[in-house]
Amino acid sequence: MFSRPGTVLARYLALAYVLLVIYASLHPFAGWRDLGLSPFAFLEAGWPRYWTAFDLVVNVGVYLPLGFLLALALPMPVLPRLLPSLLAVLLGSGLSFGLESVQTWLPSRVPSNLDLACNALGALLGALAAFFHGERLFLRLTHWHGRLVADLPHAELGAVLLGLWLVTQLSPETLLFGSGDLRSLLGLPLAVPFDPPVFQLVEALIVGASVVALGLFARTLLAPRWPAWVGPPLLILAALGVKSLALAVLVSPGDAFIWWSEGARLGLLWGGIVLAVLAWLPPNWRIVLAGLALMAATVLVNLAPENPYSAAALAAWRQGHFFNFNGLTRLTAALWPFVALPYLMLLGRRL
Template sequence: MTRSGHAPILLARYLALAWCGLVVYGSLHPFSGWRDTGISPWAFLEGGWPRYWTVFDLLANVAVYVPLGFFLTLALHRLPWRFTAPILACLLSAGVSGGLEAIQTWLPSRVPSNLDLACNTLGGLLGALWAHAVGPRVFARITALEHRLIAPVPHAELGLTLLGLWLLVPLSPETLLFGAGDVRQIFGLTGAVPFAAESFMLIEASVTAFNLLAVGLIARQLCARASIAYAVVPLFILCALIVATLAAAILIAPAEALAWLTPGARLGLLVGGGGLAFAMLLPPTPRLMLAALSLMAGTVLVNLAPPNPYSIAALATWRQGHFLNFNGLTRLVATLWPFLTLPFLFLTARR
């Protein structure tokens, strides 16, 4: 199987869809307290200049929509007429922003604003113009990199997108290292295993090891050659650990930068890393099966884990800052990631 010329388009579509989902979640979090105020959802269009605003808010509203306009333009690149893609990308960005601002009318914790709509539209326009200017070069480089680095496996673009989303998992410093798939908060459940230091360390190590093994094997499956994989996979895992370190340092305290490196996490990294080095030598089908089993095992264990006292303290510290919505976003990605990745593994294994 060879890489298709449509691969960059597919990757851009996956990235546009993923970024749009993140924007929707960030705009409507916490998804609670819905109420009908009797105000038209489009009344914000006629509103005056907001009473409370900062330059940071304006720049953030522009910056968040730049990637959306960029990815949408690349995703629509093959449409006829050279300006069709950027125009549609700008209109779609404005439509997404306008729809979300209208929905915020029913959320008491959010304030719809025509200024936000204008900034979001500007961000989408800047992203569209950027993609229109560099699009051909971006496609040429992506195609060259995919031919050289990415294995010709089905749905490789989806796999790359999922790996990119996984880097958001370590951004939640109150969760177990690499712990993904915890659905207890959604359903109001508690851990089935009572807290004990020894058993908790074993569960933490197992969660870390299983997820490390699963993610490493997925990255290996997407690498064109073993020589590339043995360089890329360790670098990818190292990047995730750097993300965890920076998240703890910035969102909690600089002194807590390595708080994630608990005895359980160290044991999990050691066991998972050793298992990954051996498993990467296996043929593709056994690698996929082992990745799926490891992902399912890690998901089950993270839902059985007892509450972690450090996690509760870390979340309490985080809530004092300005990152509560961001925390909800990263937790959502961490919760859904295994359930989005398992179908990808099954689809890849079928081919």
């Protein structure tokens, strides 16, 4: 067997996507109960009484990227070129079957043979896309990855982590660039009551520290052929665009720039100034300072008063079909710093 170009990157992407699918399928992980039913009883059920075209499209669409990534992540044998795609369909269908079976014990979820069929169809379509076009696509992606990303150990994982950080900005209720808030996951009370001056200061510190941390992270991963001022600003601008788009689509177009508060403006300003200076430091220093800034931002997020913009967004946001999506982005935002910090430590040891 041999690895194809892009296989390592595909493996990181596939692993991240599998974890996200598992969480989205079992969210909110509460109220487990045993009704005395077999976990496989849904296979013998007839056509579901309640279903919508939206549900069918989503169930196919969610598993399509999974089949695509799994087919490219698997090592390709010398002879049967179709084998990785077939295994991807089996793995994707098996994952769906396992998750539908586990949903038997979740009161908020209803296992469905129709969901399983749609998921399997999505995995099949994704695997077919990988079979016919995946090699060419990932050759191009690997080419650009080599041009954009520095030749560092586990650089592919770092690129995936930066992509996941952009995903954290999709939640309308999280503070701008705020991640690592464990209070909701652990049921902890707020440490500081809301006070406008205090909230503005904490918000500015969180945004500024995050700009420094993510900017230095991106600068270190950027290939040396690119100027220092290219990568970090593009990442920050992309995050602001994702945040605005999420607010416009999930809340209302008029709330697209609700994040543009006095604290956010101040944080972007001072964070940008500090980043412009630190970006020219040697890689080892950049990694250390990125880790320190990320830890500071995470601590402040867990000490921050309740975000009034978050409350307003939730009041206007009809989650509906996006309930699991919201839980997914919140979990990603809560855990992201605790995955990124060990990666930065590992990267610092290899530089």
